[in-house]
Every structure is written in C-alpha cells, then in structure tokens.
Amino acid sequence: KILIIGACGQIGSELTYKLRSIHGDENVIASDINYNNLDVVNSGLFEIVDAQDYGSILLCVEKHQIDTIYLMAAMLSATGEKYPMKAWDLNMDSLFHVLNLAKAKFISKVFWPSSIAVFGPTTPKDDTPQHTIMAPTTVYGITKQVGERWCEYYFDKYGVDVRSIRYPGIISWKTMPGGGTTDYAVEIFHKAITDGRYESFLSEDTQLPMMYMDDAIDATIQLMNAPANKLTIRSSYNLASLSFTPKDIANEIQKHVKDFIISYNPDFRQQIADTWPKSIDDSVAKKDWNWSPKFNLKKMSDVMMTELGKKYATSEK
Ligand code: VAH
Numbered sequence: 001k002i003l004i005i006g007a008c009g010q011i012g013s014e015l016t017y018k019l020r021s022i023h024g025d026e027n028v029i030a031s032d033i034n035y036n037n038l039d040v041v042n043s044g045l046f047e048i049v050d051a052q053d054y055g056s057i058l059l060c061v062e063k064h065q066i067d068t069i070y071l072m073a074a075m076l077s078a079t080g081e082k083y084p085m086k087a088w089d090l091n092m093d094s095l096f097h098v099l100n101l102a103k104a105k106f107i108s109k110v111f112w113p114s115s116i117a118v119f120g121p122t123t124p125k126d127d128t129p130q131h132t133i134m135a136p137t138t139v140y141g142i143t144k145q146v147g148e149r150w151c152e153y154y155f156d157k158y159g160v161d162v163r164s165i166r167y168p169g170i171i172s173w174k175t176m177p178g179g180g181t182t183d184y185a186v187e188i189f190h191k192a193i194t195d196g197r198y199e200s201f202l203s204e205d206t207q208l209p210m211m212y213m214d215d216a217i218d219a220t221i222q223l224m225n226a227p228a229n230k231l232t233i234r235s236s237y238n239l240a241s242l243s244f245t246p247k248d249i250a251n252e253i254q255k256h257v258k259d260f261i262i263s264y265n266p267d268f269r270q271q272i273a274d275t276w277p278k279s280i281d282d283s284v285a286k287k288d289w290n291w292s293p294k295f296n297l298k299k300m301s302d303v304m305m306t307e308l309g310k311k312y313a314t315s316e317k
Contacts, residue, residue, distance in 0.1 A: 001027045001028070001029060001064050001065055001066050001067060001068075002019055002023060002027060002028045002029065002066065002067075002068045002069075002070065003029045003031060003049075003057075003060060003061065003064065003066040003068070003069045003070070004016050004019070004028070004029070004030050004031065004069075004070045004072060005031050005032070005049055005051050005057065005069060005070070005071050005072060005073050005094065005098070006031075006032055006051065006071065006072035006073030006074070007030035007031055007032050007037070007040050007046070007072065008030075008032040008034070008035075008036045008037035008040055008041075008175075009032070009037075009072055009073065009175065009178065010170060010172060010175045010176065010177040010178065010186075010213075011072050011113065011167070011170060011213070011216065011217075012030075012032070012040075012070070012072035012073070013037055013039070013040045013174060013175040014172060014174060014175065014213050014217050015070055015072060015217060015220065016028060016030045016040055016043075016044070017040075017043070017174075018217050018221065019070075019221075020043075020044055022221070025044045025045065026045070028044065028045065029045045029046070029047055029060065029064045029066065030044060030045065030046045030047075031046065031047045031048065031049035031060060032046075032048070032049070032073070033048065033049070033050055033051065033073070034048070035048075037175060039174075039175075045064070047060050047063075047064075051071070051073040051090065051093070051094035051097070052089065052090060052093040052094060052097070053097075054097045054100070054101075057069075057097050057098065057101060058101065058106060061101060061106050061107060062106070066107055067107050067108045067109065068107065068108065068109040068110070068111075068224070069098050069101070069102075069107055069109075069110050069111070070111040070220075071094055071095065071098045071110065071111065071112045071113075072113060073090065073094055074090065074091050074094070074113070074140075074143075075087040075090050075091060075140065075179065076140055076177070076178065076179040076180040076181075077115075077117050077138045077140040077141065077179070077180055077181045077269075077272050078179050078180060078181050078183075078268075078269050078272065079178070079179030080138060080139040080140035080143075080179075081138060081139060081140075081268065081272070084139040087139045087140055087143060088139060088142075088143060091140070091143035091144075091147065092143055092146070092147070095112060095147050095150060095151075096150070098110055098112070099150060099151070099154045099160060099162060102154070102158075102160040102161070102162065103154060103158045103160055108161060109161045109162075109163075109224070110160065110161065110162040110163070111162075111163055111164070111220060111223075111224055112147065112151060112162060112163075112164050113164065113165060113167050113220075114144045114147060114148050114164050114165065114166045114167070114235075114236035115140070115141070115144045115166055115167050115168075116128075116166055116167070116168050116169075116208075116209050116276055116277055116280060117136060117138055117140050117141035117144055117276065118134050118136055118141055118144045118145045118148060118166060118236070119132070119134055119136065119141075119275075119276060119277050120133075120134060120135040120136045120137050120141065120275050121135070121137060121274070121275045122135050123135070123277060124277075125277045125278045125279075126277070126278055126279055127279055127280070127281040128238065128277040128279070128280050128281060129238075129281050130233065130237070130238045130281065130282075130283075130284045136275070137275050138272055138275070141275075144166075144236075147164075148164065148235040148236045149235070151164055151234060151235060151236070152234045152235045155234040156234070161228060162234070163223050163224060163226075163231065163234075164234075164235065164236035164237065165216075165219060165220060165223060165236060165237050165239050165285075166236045166237065166238050166239060166280075167211070167216060167239065168182075168208070168209035168210050168211045168239065168240065168241070168243075168280065169181075169182025169185055169208055169209065169210040169211070170182070170210070170211055170212075170213055170216050171185050171186055171189075171210055171211070171212050171213060171300055171304065172186065172212070172213030173186075173189070173303075173304055173307045173308050173311065174213075181202075181269045181272045181273050181276075182208060182210065182273075184198075184200050184201055184202050184246060184269075185208075185210060185244075185246075185249060188200065188246070188249055188250070188253065188262070189249075189253070189301075189304040189305060189308055190308060192253045192256070192257050192260050192305070193257070193305070193308050193309060193312050194312060196257060196259060196260055196261065197260065197261040197262070197263070198250075198260075198261075198262050198263075199262075199263045199264070199265050200246040200262055200263070200264050200265070200266075201265065201266060201267045201269050201270070202246055202264075202266060202269060202270055202273050203246070203264050203266050203270060204245060204246050204247040204250075204262075204264050205245050205247065206245055206246060206270070206273050206274075207243050207244065207245045207278040207279075208243060208244070208245075208273060208276060208277075208278070209240055209242075209243050209276075209277060209278070209279055209280045210241070210242055210243060210244055211239070211240075211241040211242065211293065211295075212241070212293075212295035212299075212300040212303070214294070214295065215241050215293045215294055215295050216239075218294075219239055219285075219291055219293075222289055222290070222291065223237065223285075223289055223291075226288070226289040230288050230289060231288055231289070232284065232288055233284060233285075233288065237282070237284060237285040237288070237291075238280050238281060238282045238284065238285060239280065239282050239285055239291065240279065240280035240281070240282040240293075241293030241295060241296075242293070242295070242296060242297055242300070243278055243279045243280075244297055246262065246264070247262070248297060249297075249301070250262040252297060252298065252301035253301065253305065255301075256301075256302075256305040257305075
C-alpha cells in the first residue's frame with residue numbers, strides 16, 4: 001500500500017487523488033501534520049503523521065502495511081528563507097526517517113521531490129544540464145542538494161530504491177501552493193478571475209522553468225513505475241516542460257480576460273528567482289523513462305482559466 005506524507009499540500013493532494021484512481025482508495029493512505037485540506041481528508045483514508053517523528057511514520061506504516069512512501073512534506077524556498085533552521089529540520093529529518101525506514105526494510109520504495117532550486121547563480125541558466133555546477137543560495141535549495149546526495153548514498157550503500165525528480169514551478173488549480181517563489185504563477189490566474197488584475201512579486205522578464213500539475217503527476221508515477229534497471233540517476237532527474245515569464249502569462253490571460261492588468265512589484269523572492277535557471281535539459285529523463293510533457297503554455301492557461309472560472313462561479317452562488 002502507498003502512504004503520501006504531506007498529502008494536504010499542492011502536489012501531495014493531487015498525487016493522492018491520482019494514486020487513488022490508479023490503485024483504489026483502500027490502497028492509498030493520505031497523511032499530513034494537520035487537517036488543512038478537507039477535500040483530501042474527507043475523500044479517503046487519512047492519518048495524522050508528523051514527518052519529523054520516526055515513530056509517527058512507522059506507526060502508520062505498520063498499521064496500514066505500507067510498502068511505498070511519497071514524501072511530499074517540505075518547507076519551500078520563500079518560507080525557508082524566513083525560518084532557515086525550521087526548513088533544514090523539516091526537510092532533512094523527514095527524508096532521513098523515510099530513507100531509514102527503507103534501509104530497515106519496513107518499506108520497499110520511496111519517492112522524494114527535489115527542485116530546480118538545487119541550482120544556483122553559478123549554474124548555466126539555459127538548458128541546465130543533468131550534471132552541472134550546483135551552489136544553491138537558498139536554505140530550501142541546500143536541503144534539496146544535500147537530500148539528493150543522501151538519496152544516492154542510500155541507493156549505493158544500502159540498495160534503497162529511492163527515486164526523485166527536480167520539479168520546476170508547478171501550476172495547478174485544485175490546491176494553492178505554499179511559500180514558494182513560483183507561487184505567483186498560480187496566484188495570477190486566481191486574481192485574473194476575482195480581481196481582473198495582479199501585482200507580480202517577480203519582474204516581468206523573470207523566466208523560470210514551469211510545469212502543469214498533470215504533467216508533474218504523470219512524470220512522478222512514470223518514474224515510480226519504471227524498471228529499476230532503466231534508471232541511471234539516483235540523485236534526482238531534471239524535468240522540463242515549459243519556461244515562461246510573468247509577462248508571458250499575462251499575455252495568455254488577456255486572451256481570456258480582455259482588460260486584465262498586470263503590475264510588477266518585485267520583493268525578496270526576486271533575489272531567489274534570479275539564482276535559478278531559465279530552462280532545463282531533461283534529455284536523461286526522456287532517455288531513461290520516456291518522459292514527454294503534454295501541456296504547453298496555451299493549453300495550461302486555457303485549463304487554468306476554465307477550471308478556476310467554474311470554481312469561482314459555483315462558490316459565488
Ligand atoms: C518554490 N515551488 O518556489 C517551489 C519550487 C522550483 C520552485 O521548488 O520554492
């Protein structure tokens with residue numbers, strides 16, 4: 001059975017829904033530190049699990065005969081700069097507990113998300129390679145870089161089957177992201193519908209690697225289902241689908257909301273975004289497990305505006 005830790009979060013919630021649809025509700029246990037996402041809590045098996053407490057995770061693993069864990073709990077880049085030691089403790093304690101559960105054979109497979117945040121200002125920004133200079137300058141990025149080293153170490157030394165993807169910014173409409181630098185790219189769609197305007201905390205030409213949620217979820221499941229002998233990367237796979245700027249998104253939104261207005265007021269998150277790549281080379285993921293994205297900027301923007309339009313129309317009634 002499958003346990004998702006951090007199931008109330010932006011990616012964790014949609015992984016939960018997707019894995020339930022594939023494996024059946026009774027085989028997927030969602031968990032988080034609180035009941036923050038009632039859609040997830042009330043739509044299937046749910047447990048309170050503290051990702052920083054080994055005993056709490058082990059209790060759930062034994063109660064439900066878990067053999068695979070998706071560890072989606074983390075403190076993201078922006079919040080991590082406000083609470084560096086909390087970010088380090090949460091992101092690293094949780095990874096060690098799950099890797100040690102696998103080393104002790106309580107579970108047999110682990111998914112752990114890395115991020116383009118592992119790259120820093122000295123990394124080549126265009127078509128960033130799978131193997132390249134990595135000197136992240138955010139706490140979050142440091143936890144992801146060190147986490148990747150530990151994943152590869154546990155695979156090499158203890159045969160732990162841990163798999164990982166360096167997610168770009170993820171765009172979705174079901175669950176809000178929390179505390180990320182790429183959150184503007186989700187907020188802008190909501191504000192376009194509710195206010196007809198948005199003040200971006202990143203400058204208009206800040207290009208970042210991004211991905212629509214369905215592509216990210218499909219890639220995650222594709223990697224987890226891939227034969228182990230096909231995988232040449234046990235740190236974390238580069239993954240790409242599209243890159244865009246706030247101006248690009250505003251142009252797409254204006255095709256739906258004619259008089260949509262965007263303004264720019266960069267804050268501390270601009271300094272974070274400036275250290276990240278503009279685009280990613282994911283040729284290794286394509287070769288190893290046939291990765292191929294389905295959503296381009298237009299298709300993503302259309303689905304975001306359509307689904308959020310419906311969501312806000314019903315909530316107003
Ligand atoms: C963040 N959404 O902004 C996350 C992600 C690449 C960005 O890691 O921190």
